[in-house]
Amino acid sequence: MKYVSTRGAAPVLTFEEAMLTGLARDGGLYVPETIPELSADDIRAMSGASYEEIAFKVMRPFVGDTFTDEEFKGCITRAYAGFGHTTRAPLVQLAPNHFLMELFHGPTLAFKDFAMQLIGQMFELALKRSGKRVTIVGATSGDTGSAAIEAFRGLDAVDVFILYPHGRVSEVQRRQMTTPTESNVHAIAMDGDFDDCQARLKDMFNDFEFRDGVGLAGVNSINWARVLAQVVYYFSTAVSLGAPDRKVSFTVPTGNFGDIFAGFIAKQMGLPIERLIIATNQNDILHRCMETAAYTKSGVKPSISPSMDIEVSSNFERALFFAHDQDGTAIKGLMDDLAANGSFTISGNAMGALQQHYDSGMLDEAGTAAMITRALNETGEVLCPHSAIGVAVAENHIGDTPMITLATAHPAKFPDAVEAATGERPSLPPRMADLFEREERVTRAPNDLKALQDIVRERLSS
Numbered sequence: 001m002k003y004v005s006t007r008g009a010a011p012v013l014t015f016e017e018a019m020l021t022g023l024a025r026d027g028g029l030y031v032p033e034t035i036p037e038l039s040a041d042d043i044r045a046m047s048g049a050s051y052e053e054i055a056f057k058v059m060r061p062f063v064g065d066t067f068t069d070e071e072f073k074g075c076i077t078r079a080y081a082g083f084g085h086t087t088r089a090p091l092v093q094l095a096p097n098h099f100l101m102e103l104f105h106g107p108t109l110a111f112k113d114f115a116m117q118l119i120g121q122m123f124e125l126a127l128k129r130s131g132k133r134v135t136i137v138g139a140t141s142g143d144t145g146s147a148a149i150e151a152f153r154g155l156d157a158v159d160v161f162i163l164y165p166h167g168r169v170s171e172v173q174r175r176q177m178t179t180p181t182e183s184n185v186h187a188i189a190m191d192g193d194f195d196d197c198q199a200r201l202k203d204m205f206n207d208f209e210f211r212d213g214v215g216l217a218g219v220n221s222i223n224w225a226r227v228l229a230q231v232v233y234y235f236s237t238a239v240s241l242g243a244p245d246r247k248v249s250f251t252v253p254t255g256n257f258g259d260i261f262a263g264f265i266a267k268q269m270g271l272p273i274e275r276l277i278i279a280t281n282q283n284d285i286l287h288r289c290m291e292t293a294a295y296t297k298s299g300v301k302p303s304i305s306p307s308m309d310i311e312v313s314s315n316f317e318r319a320l321f322f323a324h325d326q327d328g329t330a331i332k333g334l335m336d337d338l339a340a341n342g343s344f345t346i347s348g349n350a351m352g353a354l355q356q357h358y359d360s361g362m363l364d365e366a367g368t369a370a371m372i373t374r375a376l377n378e379t380g381e382v383l384c385p386h387s388a389i390g391v392a393v394a395e396n397h398i399g400d401t402p403m404i405t406l407a408t409a410h411p412a413k414f415p416d417a418v419e420a421a422t423g424e425r426p427s428l429p430p431r432m433a434d435l436f437e438r439e440e441r442v443t444r445a446p447n448d449l450k451a452l453q454d455i456v457r458e459r460l461s462s
């Protein structure tokens with residue numbers, strides 16, 4: 001299996017290389033050259049299998065000869081052993097034809113754990129074999145950073161630096177990043193918003209001297225291995241509702257487009273998915289783009305669903321690549337427009353291709369709070385703000401096909417918003433109950449490439 005860049009001008013890589021690299025050297029994102037398909041019988045055979053068994057079947061063709069079957073099975077088993085639910089991604093029924101897939105039973109209480117725990121295992125195995133060291137730098141709107149730190153803390157061959165927007169993550173998210181005591185963990189509170197963090201991260205990758213000098217590796221959702229790990233729960237859930245003999249649709253609370261793009265890959269692999277519905281908060285650039293074909297930045301407004309406060313939705317580039325028949329030159333043109341003018345316009349053909357798979361909807365702040373209240377009253381389910389946006393948007397798209405909404409985080413990760421809506425403060429699971437007593441360790445940094453690079457170099461040498 002070979003991986004190519006969405007901008008068509010970077011070296012073709014193996015799975016291992018794409019995983020350890022992150023961003024392609026032409027600024028693009030790696031995608032598989034061809035997407036392997038599973039037959040209806042292959043999918044039917046997943047019925048009754050464990051999450052780990054399904055994970056192996058779904059991901060194996062993408063991994064190529066990077067790992068043996070036994071090695072890869074070991075990674076999968078260790079990755080999900082620490083989850084607080086035996087089925088890993090349990091399904092709850094909310095209403096006739098509406099289901100909630102709970103993706104928040106991992107160690108840091110958000111769906112990011114599904115990919116990050118597996119990546120941690122795969123990095124460790126690959127680096128042990130090669131004797132190399134890497135420096136992981138990630139940008140986060142809150143959940144990726146905590147999941148990455150949890151996955152990489154204490155590993156010998158890895159230093160992990162996480163940039164988060166100062167003052168713009170929830171206290172639980174912040175503490176999950178600042179309280180680990182391992183010396184290979186470095187939390188950096190940067191001035192600016194998430195898009196600024198992500199932009200400086202991309203700058204670091206595009207500074208090849210720095211990139212090669214510190215052995216930079218990326219684990220943001222630009223990393224193909226992250227997307228791949230997320231394809232699995234689309235299969236496990238659809239199969240539990242009757243796939244391949246019954247179609248399903250998914251609604252996905254969306255920011256960087258990694259999670260919903262994994263649903264697109266599942267569909268390309270042969271899973272009968274009818275619609276993929278993009279749910280956004282008031283930062284609705286993706287929803288506006290689906291309605292008007294114009295992707296136009298208008299400034300990020302902080303919300304009660306901070307993990308979706310994003311305007312430069314990285315993985316949308318992957319969706320655009322497939323909507324343009326894998327034409328890297330076309331994608332480079334769009335991304336150059338975005339960099340130069342803060343906007344690009346999608347052609348009629350490409351819009352048609354997107355609309356074949358995706359719908360969209362948006363929910364504002366008041367609507368989010370109201371949905372949290374109503375879900376508790378009507379279903380007994382306590383939703384985090386992101387999941388509430390998914391549920392409300394899904395309600396507008398429910399027809400004859402079962403709808404599955406992804407619950408992306410545990411309500412206790414966003415206790416202020418949940419308490420304001422329900423009157424009750426959701427409590428953290430017992431294993432995290434002392435989070436507020438632990439000591440915090442964080443470095444403040446300006447929104448400045450050179451200053452950030454100095455911090456990384458200095459920490460690595462000390």
Ligand SMILES: *Cc1c(COP(=O)(O)O)cnc(C)c1O
Binds near residue numbers: 258260386409
């Ligand atoms: C990361 C995140 C999202 C957005 O997921 P993308 O893959 O970036 O679209 C939504 N909800 C929560 C809780 C998240 O942590």
